[in-house]
Amino acid sequence: MEPGAGFRAREAESQLQEAVRLKVQGNGRYREGRYRDAIGQYHRALLLLRGLDPDVTTPMESFGAARVTLNPQQEEMLRGTQVDCYNNLAACLLRRQPVCFARVREYSVKALQWQPGSVKALYRAGVATLELGDPETALQYLSQASRGQPNDPNVKKHIEIAEERMSKNLQKEKALYRGMFN
Numbered sequence: 001m002e003p004g005a006g007f008r009a010r011e012a013e014s015q016l017q018e019a020v021r022l023k024v025q026g027n028g029r030y031r032e033g034r035y036r037d038a039i040g041q042y043h044r045a046l047l048l049l050r051g052l053d054p055d056v057t058t059p060m061e062s063f064g065a066a067r068v069t070l071n072p073q074q075e076e077m078l079r080g081t082q083v084d085c086y087n088n089l090a091a092c093l094l095r096r097q098p099v100c101f102a103r104v105r106e107y108s109v110k111a112l113q114w115q116p117g118s119v120k121a122l123y124r125a126g127v128a129t130l131e132l133g134d135p136e137t138a139l140q141y142l143s144q145a146s147r148g149q150p151n152d153p154n155v156k157k158h159i160e161i162a163e164e165r166m167s168k169n170l171q172k173e174k175a176l177y178r179g180m181f182n
Contacts, residue, residue: 012052012068019045019081026088035092042085042092049082079114083121086111090124104128119148127158135165 026041050056052068054075070078090107093100108125111118126141139162146155 009068012070012074015048015052016074016077016081019048020077022048023081023085023088026085030088030092033095035095039089039092042089045081046085049078049085052078053082083111083115083118087118087120087124090121090128094124094127099131101128101131105132117144117148119145119152122148123152123155123158126155126162130158130162130165135162135169138162139166 022041022045026038026045029035029038029041052070052074054070086107090104090111093104093107105125105128108121108128111121112125115121122141122145126138126145129141130138139159142155142159142162146152146159149155
């Protein structure tokens, strides 16, 4: 075992536990309607996790600093906490005015990288994408969410809105081409 490896492993475990604690605090702030505070807690948790994420290169690695190797249970905790934080950030942003749909989509897509079937992330990505003017892609996200929650009225409502917008876009396109060729 290389020198300091035990210390780094304990430090990694401590950071994971602190990130989970921050996430739980963020959840409490969300339930209280304190979305800005919740966002801060989720961001702090993600910053802690960033240093442990094997997919992220840290500046210190270029100077020869050793990276902590997480065991499978720690890796699962890391990914689960990241997914929860990104999902919860998207939920918070949907509650704040004005809604920044680009960020909602960004955070939802990040959650989907590690948990592709997350109904919450699919739904939020669909809503955000719809509001950003891409009903075709929104319908793909929402249809996947519907497979996971077939009776969810919000998912159904947004699927209908996406289909209506696609139909309107098609009508506009037809009118445009009709004017060009007549």
